[in-house]
Amino acid sequence: MNKASHTNCLFCNMSEGRVIAENGLAYAVRDGFPVTELHTLVISRRHVPSYFDLDGSELESCNDLLDRMQREILKLDTTVTGFNIGVNVGKDAGQSIFHCHIHLIPRRTGDVKTARGGVRGIIPDKQTY
Helix, strand or coil, X not given: CCCCCCCCCCCCCCCHHHEEEECCXXXXXXXXXXXXXXXXXXXXXXXXXXXHHCCHHHHHHHHHHHHHHHHHHHHHCCCEEEEEEEXXXXXXXXXXXXXXXXXXXXXXXXXXXXXXCHHHHHCHHHCCX
């Protein structure tokens, strides 16, 4: 898929059949291990390990796809009432594939006991305040 493919990188060697949207600098796929239905990944075409390694054009392309995917998900599933957007940067933050990717996770009323705190839940004792 990517011309400058890194041999062992899942995202550099993504099957074209999994791509659901793309632009010049990024592409989107459904997550292979979704947190919720329609969990989507926006992935930079250039192999860089971190969100912080993206240049301005790449950030713009990723944001464009996040927006497009959010609108598509809302059309596909009217039960979606919110979203979490997340990026894991570094092993200690939970990153397991060291190629920049952004999670777009649709949320629905009642999908967890209490949603308050959102992404703060990555450290359970800090979720409620």
